[in-house]
Amino acid sequence: MADGHAAYPSVFVVDGATHFPPPLPPKPGQRRMQVRRNRLVQNTLLVLVCLTLLGVLMEGVFIYKLHKHGDTSESKPAESPEALKGDQLVTRRPKPPPIPRPSKPLAHLAAGSKKPEKEGILEWIVEGDPIIHELEYRDGTLIVQKEGYYYVYSKISYSAEGSSFTQMVQKRSQRLPGSSIELLTYKRYNPSPLQKGSVRSSYVGGVFFMYTNDAVFVYVNNGSSVLLHKPADNCFGMFML
Numbered sequence: 001m002a003d004g005h006a007a008y009p010s011v012f013v014v015d016g017a018t019h020f021p022p023p024l025p026p027k028p029g030q031r032r033m034q035v036r037r038n039r040l041v042q043n044t045l046l047v048l049v050c051l052t053l054l055g056v057l058m059e060g061v062f063i064y065k066l067h068k069h070g071d072t073s074e075s076k077p078a079e080s081p082e083a084l085k086g087d088q089l090v091t092r093r094p095k096p097p098p099i100p101r102p103s104k105p106l107a108h109l110a111a112g113s114k115k116p117e118k119e120g121i122l123e124w125i126v127e128g129d130p131i132i133h134e135l136e137y138r139d140g141t142l143i144v145q146k147e148g149y150y151y152v153y154s155k156i157s158y159s160a161e162g163s164s165f166t167q168m169v170q171k172r173s174q175r176l177p178g179s180s181i182e183l184l185t186y187k188r189y190n191p192s193p194l195q196k197g198s199v200r201s202s203y204v205g206g207v208f209f210m211y212t213n214d215a216v217f218v219y220v221n222n223g224s225s226v227l228l229h230k231p232a233d234n235c236f237g238m239f240m241l
């Protein structure tokens with residue numbers, strides 16, 4: 001009992017130094033209110049943190065999707081064999097774009113194939129993929145399928161060792177059977193013999209009206225002097241204007 005009395009004053013002294021009355025124990029209702037308020041603040045903070053995390057997560061998902069979308073255009077064909085069909089195959093294995101079809105008749109024969117021993121018609125290589133559109137080739141002649149104005153041209157490389165060389169572009173027409181019409185002529189005459197190995201080239205070109213079935217060809221007076229070394233050395237062509 002005496003111990004209990006002694007304990008009171010000491011406690012009282014400690015509190016007394018503050019000169020304040022000891023804080024009242026919170027009323028049961030007040031305490032419950034505080035606890036509820038604390039819980040509310042805690043929950044609000046939790047919701048805010050969750051929202052922030054959700055925002056970060058969504059941002060991450062968007063960035064990932066964006067990144068993946070950028071990748072798919074390149075990686076997709078490798079994944080699915082179906083995707084290799086059509087345009088995607090073309091983009092993956094670059095091929096030269098297809099050459100457009102000409103809108104009008106056109107022919108360019110770049111390589112001579114056969115030359116006459118003396119005078120005669122030059123023949124051209126038409127195997128492979130020569131440019132011949134809406135014109136027919138037969139035995140050195142280009143046969144017109146559509147009447148109209150055509151530009152006709154020819155270039156010949158020849159050895160100038162002989163005394164003369166003549167190249168002509170001529171045509172045969174059903175309107176003038178049995179005769180050839182001279183369209184373009186190149187003539188070279190050497191009064192004195194030229195040095196061995198002398199090489200010349202001719203070029204002729206002009207515009208002519210052609211009827212259907214007109215046959216145009218290149219004629220030379222001395223086939224043995226024509227040089228057929230390279231495809232680009234000689235040519236014969238025509239196109240509708």
Ligand SMILES: *[C@@H]1O[C@H](CO)[C@@H](O)[C@H](O)[C@H]1NC(C)=O
Binds near residue numbers: 159160163222225
């Ligand atoms: C024909 O060409 C050959 C080779 O160039 C030449 O030797 C010959 O003299 C030429 N003939 C004529 C008539 O020019």
